Amino acid sequence: MLSQTEENYLKSLLHLAMEKEVGGDAIDAGKSARGDAGGEVGTNELAAYLGVKPASVNDMLKKLKEKKLVNYEKYGKISLTEEGRKKAIDVVRKHRLWETFLYEKFDFTWDEVHEVAEQLEHIQSAKLVDKLDEFLNFPAYDPHGDVIPNAKGEMPVVHKKTLQEEEVGHHCTMVAVKDNSAPFLQYVNKMGLSINNKIKVLARHSYDQLIEIEVNGKTCSISPRFAQNIVIVCDDCAKKKVKTKKG
Amino acid sequence: MLSQTEENYLKSLLHLAMEKEVGGDAIDAGKSARGDAGGEVGTNELAAYLGVKPASVNDMLKKLKEKKLVNYEKYGKISLTEEGRKKAIDVVRKHRLWETFLYEKFDFTWDEVHEVAEQLEHIQSAKLVDKLDEFLNFPAYDPHGDVIPNAKGEMPVVHKKTLQEEEVGHHCTMVAVKDNSAPFLQYVNKMGLSINNKIKVLARHSYDQLIEIEVNGKTCSISPRFAQNIVIVCDDCAKKKVKTKKG
DNA sequence: AAATAAAGTTAGATTAGTCTAACAAATATA
DNA sequence: TATATTTGTTAGACTAATCTAACTTTATTT
Numbered sequence: 001m002l003s004q005t006e007e008n009y010l011k012s013l014l015h016l017a018m019e020k021e022v023g024g025d026a027i028d029a030g031k032s033a034r035g036d037a038g039g040e041v042g043t044n045e046l047a048a049y050l051g052v053k054p055a056s057v058n059d060m061l062k063k064l065k066e067k068k069l070v071n072y073e074k075y076g077k078i079s080l081t082e083e084g085r086k087k088a089i090d091v092v093r094k095h096r097l098w099e100t101f102l103y104e105k106f107d108f109t110w111d112e113v114h115e116v117a118e119q120l121e122h123i124q125s126a127k128l129v130d131k132l133d134e135f136l137n138f139p140a141y142d143p144h145g146d147v148i149p150n151a152k153g154e155m156p157v158v159h160k161k162t163l164q165e166e167e168v169g170h171h172c173t174m175v176a177v178k179d180n181s182a183p184f185l186q187y188v189n190k191m192g193l194s195i196n197n198k199i200k201v202l203a204r205h206s207y208d209q210l211i212e213i214e215v216n217g218k219t220c221s222i223s224p225r226f227a228q229n230i231v232i233v234c235d236d237c238a239k240k241k242v243k244t245k246k247g
Numbered sequence: 248m249l250s251q252t253e254e255n256y257l258k259s260l261l262h263l264a265m266e267k268e269v270g271g272d273a274i275d276a277g278k279s280a281r282g283d284a285g286g287e288v289g290t291n292e293l294a295a296y297l298g299v300k301p302a303s304v305n306d307m308l309k310k311l312k313e314k315k316l317v318n319y320e321k322y323g324k325i326s327l328t329e330e331g332r333k334k335a336i337d338v339v340r341k342h343r344l345w346e347t348f349l350y351e352k353f354d355f356t357w358d359e360v361h362e363v364a365e366q367l368e369h370i371q372s373a374k375l376v377d378k379l380d381e382f383l384n385f386p387a388y389d390p391h392g393d394v395i396p397n398a399k400g401e402m403p404v405v406h407k408k409t410l411q412e413e414e415v416g417h418h419c420t421m422v423a424v425k426d427n428s429a430p431f432l433q434y435v436n437k438m439g440l441s442i443n444n445k446i447k448v449l450a451r452h453s454y455d456q457l458i459e460i461e462v463n464g465k466t467c468s469i470s471p472r473f474a475q476n477i478v479i480v481c482d483d484c485a486k487k488k489v490k491t492k493k494g
Numbered sequence: 495a496a497a498t499a500a501a502g503t504t505a506g507a508t509t510a511g512t513c514t515a516a517c518a519a520a521t522a523t524a
Numbered sequence: 525t526a527t528a529t530t531t532g533t534t535a536g537a538c539t540a541a542t543c544t545a546a547c548t549t550t551a552t553t554t
Contacts (some may be wrong), residue, residue, distance in 0.1 A: 005541065043502055056542055058503060063540090075502060075549060106378035116372045125363045131353035252511065290532055303512055305533060310510090322519060322532060 004122045007091050009060050010069060011121075012049050013080050014088035016041045040077035086153055093149040095121035096142035097132050103143040103195075104136065110143050110180045139196050145176025145231045159237065163211070164227035166201050166234060173198055176231040184229060192216055199232065251369045254338050256307050257316060258368075259296050260327050261335035263288045287324035333400055340396040342368035343389035344379050350390040350442075351383065357390050357427045386443050392423025392478045406484065410458070411474035413448050413481060420445055423478040431476060439463055446479065 002010075017040070043061070047054040061078060064070040069084030080088060098120040102108035108116070133139075133151065142148055149155040158175075166172050174197045177188060188194070192215055202212040202219065210221045222230075249257075264287070290308070294301040308325060311317040316331035327335060345367040349355035355363070380386075380398065389395055396402040405422075413419050421444045424435060435441070439462055449459040449466065457468045469477075 003540075044500085052541090053543065054502065055504080055544080059541075102375070105382065106375065108374070108378075112374070116370065116375055119370045119372075120367075123363065123366045125366075127355070127359070128349070128353065128363055131355075135353065250510075291530085299511090300513065301532065302514080302534080306511075 001124070002087065005060070006064065006067075006069075007087070007122060008050065009046075009057075009064060010080065010084050010088040011091045011095075012046060013041055013070065013078065014085065014092065016045060016049060017080065040079050042077060046078065089149045089153045089155060091121050092155075093151075093153075094123070094129055096146060096148040097129065097136065097139070099142045099144070100136050100139050100148065100195075101132060110177070113143055137196075140173065141175035141196055141233070143176065143195060145195075145233075158233045160231050160233055162228050163199065163201075163213070163222070163230040163232050164224055166232060168201050168204050170237075171198060171200050171235045172232040173235055174230055175233050177229055178231060179229040187226070188230070191220055191222070192218060193230070198235070248371070249334065252307070253311065253314075253316075254334070254369060255297065256293075256304075256311060257327065257331050257335040258338045258342075259293060260288055260317065260325065261332065261339065263292060263296060264327065287326050289324060293325065336396045336400045336402060338368050339402075340398075340400075341370070341376055343393060343395040344376065344383065344386070346389045346391070347383050347386050347395065347442075348379060357424070360390055384443075387420065388422035388443055388480070390423065390442060392442075392480075405480045407478055407480055409475050410446065410448075410460070410469070410477040410479050411471055413479060415448050415451050417484075418445060418447050418482045419479040420482055421477055422480050424476055425478060426476040434473070435477070438467055438469070439465060440477070445482070 020040070043054045043057050047057045050057070061070060061072050064084065065072045068081055069087065071079045071081055095117045098117040099113040102113045102116060103110070130151070138150075139148055145160055147155055147158055160175060162178070163172070163174075174193055174195055176195065177184065179185075193199075197215055200214040202214055204211050205221075209224045211224070211227050212219060212221050267287070290301045290304050294304045297304070308317060308319050311331070312319045315328055316334065318326045318328055342364045345364040346360040349360045349363060350357065377398070385397075386395055392407055394402055394405055407422060409425070410419070410421075421440055421442055423442065424431065426432075440446075444462055447461040449461055451458050452468075456471045458471070458474050459466060459468050
């Protein structure tokens with residue numbers, strides 16, 4: 001069993017590696033993903049990310065190498081082994097499920113969920129995670145619009161954009177909002193929109209720029225300003241999957 | 248902020264002190280509670296309870312004394328200060344709320360909840376606890392029939408008995424089951440009974456020993472064997488409250 | 495290529511929580 | 525009361541995770 005600290009090191013390595021793979025922006029049209037899972041990371045970089053000193057990272061790397069969770073040679077770059085990546089993805093899965101839970105069930109705001117999820121992600125209970133997933137109806141995205149890895153550790157790489165940018169006729173999924181003000185969130189709510197909802201873009205009226213969409217069987221019109229603050233993932237665009245296995 | 252270990256020491260001291268106050272049995276007709284909150288505990292006893300060596304307890308006691316959470320003099324008995332008791336009750340509250348959550352919302356069984364709640368009780372977030380309480384509709388008892396301290400740290404001392412022992416005409420609250428077999432639980436469920444339900448004993452038929460009860464506005468008859476496996480707390484019997492403050 | 499800067503490593507110390515083994519105090523018992 | 529037993533304490537050591545300060549290697553730059 002891994003300590004919370006070890007889990008945090010693995011998670012951080014995954015995050016840093018993924019930033020290098022697909023670019024770190026929250027909303028990212030998508031620098032094409034490199035196939036290999038091995039975004040390589042340095043000691044100082046990891047130390048800065050974790051808020052510890054490089055010396056501490058060095059000590060921990062020896063331990064994680066011993067446990068075969070990272071690939072690492074003296075003065076070389078650091079990457080996760082398959083096993084390490086699996087563990088890291090599991091932590092990320094738990095983190096994002098808990099964030100979704102807090103947001104959806106306990107009315108936590110977008111910016112409150114992270115801190116508590118940082119604690120909850122370390123709870124050890126496979127049954128709890130399964131039940132949580134089921135309770136939330138197997139969500140695909142967390143409140144930040146990030147993909148929640150599924151139970152198999154699969155984590156599709158998606159291209160986020162705003163609803164304003166979506167093509168007419170396409171189906172998409174709402175994954176986040178860009179404006180977290182109370183008025184906007186209430187407005188979003190009144191329109192019957194929420195995270196993980198399926199949306200179809202029906203039309204775009206050149207006369208006044210309004211966009212007609214269909215959500216939960218109902219049709220409504222939204223302004224460009226509104227659409228620019230809704231983050232979506234296109235369901236009609238090809239998806240690439242990054243799995244636990246390299247390749 | 249207390250470490251998880253410190254929290255566990257305080258919680259254990261509270262449990263041991265309470266056992267001495269009211270008797271440790273799960274179901275207890277009730278040795279009358281001593282007014283003072285100071286059930287006194289020894290080093291070896293606490294060590295045995297926590298599964299550590301007396302030397303470790305000794306070290307920790309010095310630390311907790313330093314933080315003014317325990318009263319303790321060399322070779323003397325150990326008790327919680329008011330502050331320590333408050334912290335301990337807060338941990339117990341979280342533990343029992345999480346147990347209730349797992350039991351009610353995630354279909355954990357009676358015997359599965361404890362282990363996971365041992366982890367969840369250390370999550371630091373006042374908002375999370377409040378929301379959890381609200382989400383569960385402010386439950387009074389956990390799945391083991393133990394009282395859940397309220398947000399003010401009040402923890403009424405109750406006298407548990409079986410439904411078989413309850414007087415005709417009295418109102419009571421179901422707090423637990425004694426038989427945790429699947430058939431019994433299904434039967435309980437079919438009768439419309441569940442933990443924290445209010446029950447009124449309408450009659451006791453001497454002819455066949457059946458007990459007539461009212462639950463959620465509906466009337467039904469139960470056998471003595473059934474009644475013996477339902478743990479309740481009488482709502483018509485006087486309650487004593489043990490608060491954070493002594494007295 | 496030499497000098498400088500950046501990145502990474504090591505040794506030794508620190509803190510929290512634990513242990514063992516030896517010792518001291520309090521209690522029980524003959 | 526003297527002895528034995530239980531209970532509690534101390535000293536010294538260990539592990540995990542961190543630090544500082546000194547050092548080494550690799551990369552960059554003139």
